[in-house]
Amino acid sequence: MIPVYVISGFLGSGKTTVLLHMIKEWKEQGKKVGIILNELGDENVEKHLFKEETIYELLNGCICCSIQEDLKTALQQFITEQEKNPTDVLLIEGTGVANPIEIKSTLLSADFIDQFQLCSMIGVVDASHYLEYQSVFSSSKEIRELLREQISSSTLLLVNKKDLVSERENQKVFSKLEKIVGEEVAIIPTTFGKVSMDILTKERHQTVSFSSAEVHEKDHVHHHHHHIHALKITEVTLKSRKSLEQWLKRHSLLRAKGIVFIEDENKYYDVQFAANKARWHETEKADTLLILIGDSLNVTELHESAAIQLI
Numbered sequence: 001m002i003p004v005y006v007i008s009g010f011l012g013s014g015k016t017t018v019l020l021h022m023i024k025e026w027k028e029q030g031k032k033v034g035i036i037l038n039e040l041g042d043e044n045v046e047k048h049l050f051k052e053e054t055i056y057e058l059l060n061g062c063i064c065c066s067i068q069e070d071l072k073t074a075l076q077q078f079i080t081e082q083e084k085n086p087t088d089v090l091l092i093e094g095t096g097v098a099n100p101i102e103i104k105s106t107l108l109s110a111d112f113i114d115q116f117q118l119c120s121m122i123g124v125v126d127a128s129h130y131l132e133y134q135s136v137f138s139s140s141k142e143i144r145e146l147l148r149e150q151i152s153s154s155t156l157l158l159v160n161k162k163d164l165v166s167e168r169e170n171q172k173v174f175s176k177l178e179k180i181v182g183e184e185v186a187i188i189p190t191t192f193g194k195v196s197m198d199i200l201t202k203e204r205h206q207t208v209s210f211s212s213a214e215v216h217e218k219d220h221v222h223h224h225h226h227h228i229h230a231l232k233i234t235e236v237t238l239k240s241r242k243s244l245e246q247w248l249k250r251h252s253l254l255r256a257k258g259i260v261f262i263e264d265e266n267k268y269y270d271v272q273f274a275a276n277k278a279r280w281h282e283t284e285k286a287d288t289l290l291i292l293i294g295d296s297l298n299v300t301e302l303h304e305s306a307a308i309q310l311i
């Protein structure tokens with residue numbers, strides 16, 4: 001049976017960061033890692049990060065309606081590929097708006113239960129935005145419910161971005177999370193997802209393998225998160241980095257990522273915008289594009305505004 005680790009968490013919480021950390025550690029141990037990535041939007045802008053791994057992508061994941069079918073196909077492909085190209089461990093990263101219960105129930109279904117061993121459901125929480133996302137004043141009911149689902153289905157919680165919060169706030173987030181998951185689930189504060197592999201890979205299936213009746217019942221609850229949209233803009237040339245940051249903030253986007261060309265500097269950048277902060281890394285020449293993700297986006301208006309003010 002192939003060990004599987006599922007990484008879930010809200011948009012921009014640090015899932016990919018944790019994933020890269022785990023891959024690096026496993027590679028150092030000589031293990032071969034397979035990855036299934038589920039991206040919102042029909043393009044995986046982070047593909048360049050996984051040059052050496054075998055990736056199975058579920059693009060344009062409209063989570064609740066299609067993920068299970070797509071995931072089944074990807075898992076079947078993975079099993080077929082195992083014969084030629086054996087992998088020691090499989091990592092699955094959901095989109096920031098996926099409900100991990102759907103991933104869990106697929107892995108525990110009759111088709112796969114003998115092939116995969118679900119070792120842990122790792123939930124990543126952004127400590128610097130948790131309280132805001134839980135507040136009735138600053139987030140929608142949908143986002144609050146989704147976060148709760150992501151948290152309550154985890155068997156290990158990483159409270160990431162510890163560097164951005166005070167000890168007091170960290171403690172507050174910790175207590176709130178403990179109320180949801182109880183004392184059995186370890187809650188570990190992290191910065192850039194750094195945590196020892198012993199903690200990450202500790203077997204936690206007592207809590208993972210819940211009864212088949214429960215899986216069945218949960219399977220039939222449909223969780224719709226259709227208000228969260230992804231929009232792709234291609235051929236992105238910008239005057240300055242600042243102009244994009246201001247534009248993203250003005251439109252209250254939850255998340256943006258992509259590769260853009262900055263005219264003022266004559267350089268290409270990989271940009272990651274999460275929790276109202278942008279991070280820039282210079283990159284090689286590439287096709288430019290931006291994926292924008294937000295709650296109840298007005299797609300037409302955004303396209304028009306981007307065309308006038310941005311590009």
Ligand SMILES: Nc1nc2c(ncn2[C@@H]2O[C@H](COP(=O)(O)OP(=O)(O)OP(=O)(O)O)[C@@H](O)[C@H]2O)c(=O)[nH]1
Pocket residue numbers: 009010011012013014015016017018095096160161162163164190191192193255272273274279
């Ligand atoms: N300050 C700080 N930034 C972090 C930390 N962890 C991740 N980041 C940054 O936060 C941004 C989002 O991180 P990702 O790992 O891409 O988040 P994700 O959960 O995969 O995001 P989605 O693809 O939207 O689901 C990136 O710019 C990271 O470099 C952290 O602990 N502290």
